[in-house]
């Protein structure tokens with residue numbers, strides 16, 4: 001039994017396997033750590049906030065629009081270009097988390 005567990009952990013990428021694999025959970029962690037400095041990232045919010053809360057974004061943007069705005073934020077905004085420092089699967093996790101707030 002222990003052997004099998006060890007093998008599973010190795011196959012899943014060793015120490016990384018200890019991190020949550022659910023994209024929504026991963027996205028929540030990233031949002032709370034990085035995005036909450038500017039955005040409301042919780043499960044409730046108001047429609048007209050600036051910058052918009054993730055709760056609101058989930059209601060007026062589709063996944064493709066959210067993804068596009070993380071990859072290249074509007075030029076006038078103070079939002080950093082996270083795509084330069086994030087892995088694509090982290091961006092996807094954030095999209096999944098924002099979608100989960102709808």
Ligand code: HEC
Pocket residue numbers: 030031034035036037038039050051052057061066067069070073074076077078079080082094
């Ligand atoms: C330094 C402040 C700041 C941080 C940190 C930040 N943002 Fe933003 N973000 C903004 C601002 C300001 C806007 C509004 C842009 C505009 O004027 O349309 C914005 C807009 C957005 C939009 C588009 C909203 C819309 O109108 O549809 C998304 C999606 C978004 N941010 C996601 C994120 C994610 C995900 C993170 C964390 C990885 C993050 N932001 C971190 C400032 C920030």
